[in-house]
Amino acid sequence: xxxxxxxxxxxxxxxxxxxLKSDMTTTAIDTPSPLTTRSCMSNSTALPAVKVLSLRDxxxxxxxxxxxxxxxxxxxxIGTFYIKDHGVATELTTGAMRTVRDYFSLPLEEKKKxxxxxxxxxxxxxxxxxxxxxxQVDHREQLQFAPEQAPxxxxxxxxxxxxxxxQGPNQWPATTLTAVPEFQSTIxxxxxxxxxxxxxxxxxxxxxxxxxxSYFRTMFGQTPYYRLKCxxxxxxxxxxxxxxxxHKDTGFLTVLLQDMVGGLxxxxxKTGEWMDTRPIPDTFIVTMGEAIxxxxxxxxxxxxxRVLNNTSGQDRYSIPFFFDPALDAKIPHxxxxxxxxxxxxxxxxxxxxxxxxxxxxxxxxxxxxxxxxDALGIHGEENARTEGEVVVTEKVSRRHSRGTWSNGExxxxxxxxxxPEVFARWYTSTL
Numbered sequence: 039x040x041x042x043x044x045x046x047x048x049x050x051x052x053x054x055x056x057x058l059k060s061d062m063t064t065t066a067i068d069t070p071s072p073l074t075t076r077s078c079m080s081n082s083t084a085l086p087a088v089k090v091l092s093l094r095d096x097x098x099x100x101x102x103x104x105x106x107x108x109x110x111x112x113x114x115x116i117g118t119f120y121i122k123d124h125g126v127a128t129e130l131t132t133g134a135m136r137t138v139r140d141y142f143s144l145p146l147e148e149k150k151k152x153x154x155x156x157x158x159x160x161x162x163x164x165x166x167x168x169x170x171x172x173x174q175v176d177h178r179e180q181l182q183f184a185p186e187q188a189p190x191x192x193x194x195x196x197x198x199x200x201x202x203x204x205q206g207p208n209q210w211p212a213t214t215l216t217a218v219p220e221f222q223s224t225i226x227x228x229x230x231x232x233x234x235x236x237x238x239x240x241x242x243x244x245x246x247x248x249x250x251x252s253y254f255r256t257m258f259g260q261t262p263y264y265r266l267k268c269x270x271x272x273x274x275x276x277x278x279x280x281x282x283x284x285h286k287d288t289g290f291l292t293v294l295l296q297d298m299v300g301g302l303x304x305x306x307x308k309t310g311e312w313m314d315t316r317p318i319p320d321t322f323i324v325t326m327g328e329a330i331x332x333x334x335x336x337x338x339x340x341x342x343x344r345v346l347n348n349t350s351g352q353d354r355y356s357i358p359f360f361f362d363p364a365l366d367a368k369i370p371h372x373x374x375x376x377x378x379x380x381x382x383x384x385x386x387x388x389x390x391x392x393x394x395x396x397x398x399x400x401x402x403x404x405x406x407x408x409x410x411x412d413a414l415g416i417h418g419e420e421n422a423r424t425e426g427e428v429v430v431t432e433k434v435s436r437r438h439s440r441g442t443w444s445n446g447e448x449x450x451x452x453x454x455x456x457x458p459e460v461f462a463r464w465y466t467s468t469l
Contacts, residue, residue, distance in 0.1 A: 088116060088304075090321065093235070094123040096242050110246040113326060117339030118304055120321040121239070121293075126231045128320065131295055133220065134228040138355055140218045142179055142270045151211040154182060158464040159189070159206035160453045166272070177279050177347055181268040183208050183225055185261070195465045201365050201446030203465065204263065204453070229266050229359070236264070236291055236361035239324060243291075247334065247376060254290075257363035263449060264361045271301060271354040274347045281345035281354070287327035288452045289362040294323040299354040305342040315343070329362070329448070333373050365446035 089112050095101040112119040141149070154162035164180050189206035192198070210222050237255065244253040271281040281301060296302060302315045302323075315323065331340040348354065363369065454461045 088112070088118050088120060088315065090120040090122055090318065092123040093121055093125060093238060096238065106242060106246045109242060113243075113246070113338040115339070116304070116307065117326045117331075117341035118315070119324050120318055121235075121324050122318075122321045124235050124322055125238075126228075126235060126322075130224070130228055130231060131320075133224050134295065134357060135297060135355060137218060137221055137224045138181070138268045138270075138357060141181065141214070141221060141268070142355075144214070144217055148211075148214060148217065149179075151214060152181070152209045154457055155459045155463055157206070157209055157460065158203050159184065159208075160204060160457055160460050161206070161208045164457070177271070177274070178281050178345070179270040179272075183229065183266040183268075184264065185229070186226060187261075199446065200454075200465055201444075201450040204365060204446070204450060225266065228357075229264065232266070232293055232359040233262065233264060233361070235322075236293055236359070237262075239291060239293070240361070243330070243338075247337075247373065249373070254363075257367045257369060257445070259364040259367065261364050262361065263363065263365050263445070264359060265453075267358050267360070269356050269358070271299075271345055271347050271356070273351050273353050274349055276349065279347040281347045284342055284344040286331075286340040286342055287325060287360060288329070289327040289360050289449065290329045291361040292323075292325045292327060293359045293361065294325070294356060295358075296323065296356040297354060299348060299350065299352050301346050301348050301354050302356070303344050303346060307339050307342075312344075327360075329369065333370060334376055335372055337376055337378060362449060363445045365449065367445040368442040369445050369448075370442055 089108050091105060091108055091112075095105040109119065149163050152163040154160060154164050156162055161182055161184055164182075166177060166179050184204070186208055187205050190198075190202045193202050195203070208225075215221055237258070240254040240258065241251045245251055247253075269282075284305070294302075296317050298317045298319070300314065300317060303312045304315050305312055325341045325343070326338050328340045330338050345354075345356075454465075
């Protein structure tokens with residue numbers, strides 16, 4: 039994409055960017071065309087608009103209410119927004135992309151030194167075609183990281199809770215660090231900055247729901263669990279290649295850095311149509327996961343999305359960051375007493391509250407949403423407490439919360455499903 043095209047994109051999307059209706063079928067892709075001001079304007083009345091929000095507006099008291107109102111509206115209608123002025127230095131975002139490209143350009147034998155099967159903690163490299171999404175083979179290379187930590191002492195497969203095995207170090211082969219000297223430092227610095235950004239976003243999400251600012255921070259604690267996935271989607275010679283199959287992210291929050299090639303599509307929750315989510319310079323794409331959708335009873339959407347490989351001759355690179363609570367956290371099935379109103383939020387003494395809302399408004403739609411909540415398939419114990427676990431809610435109405443579920447177990451089920459080779463090697467011991 040030329041500099042003039044990038045400038046046009048930035049100019050056309052200062053407040054909102056539509057999900058552009060795709061001319062592609064569910065399996066075919068054409069070379070991405072640049073977004074123009076005309077296409078943005080012509081689609082803005084008929085198609086959902088993905089807003090471009092500024093974190094600076096959230097951090098500024100005078101503009102915070104407007105930010106929260108626009109965030110709330112976006113999450114109620116689409117589940118996605120762009121975030122700019124996010125505080126992550128351009129040098130770090132460009133450095134992260136450059137480092138990822140450098141890694142994927144290494145000889146295959148070097149990349150295989152980081153095969154994910156080597157790691158009990160589900161960290162490392164995967165070849166093209168080795169992961170399924172929605173029972174469909176993904177056409178991408180990928181590399182996965184998580185918090186750099188010491189493994190838990192005394193972990194025993196088939197005896198210890200399986201999710202205790204998620205904690206541990208990343209893989210850093212010496213020869214890889216020699217070939218890509220900035221690899222380790224850049225990845226670790228990038229994860230640290232994305233953790234800070236994500237904590238700010240989760241605080242804003244809490245406030246947008248009329249909750250205390252610290253509501254989610256209680257769940258995340260001092261050791262939130264996150265995953266950084268670096269992905270390369272190769273350009274293909276012919277169309278009809280799915281880079282990543284249609285799915286919702288299973289956790290709380292995803293922050294995505296993508297290059298300018300394009301290929302990401304979101305699904306309109308109302309019509310089911312696939313829409314191109316075009317890259318915007320100096321922004322991240324923020325999407326909700328199924329955990330937030332469940333906790334809000336479907337008030338906030340978890341966006342269905344996919345990636346289509348392109349035929350432009352340019353490989354696509356992306357770096358999604360999946361941000362979730364501490365592994366030992368217990369998560370309520372439902373946040374009680376949420377309002378479905380889209381009315382503006384106003385500050386109160388300790389957080390923000392809605393004007394003119396009541397619990398009865400929520401109750402009137404609870405039964406209809408219960409079917410959706412149950413369909414998400416997360417089940418757990420009723421307000422269980424175990425020493426060392428974070429219990430985020432007590433004595434809440436069963437009608438609204440339906441007890442709690444284990445975040446660690448939920449994450450482990452997700453990574454186990456995506457990476458069965460790790461489970462087969464490290465979690466089937468009968469010792």
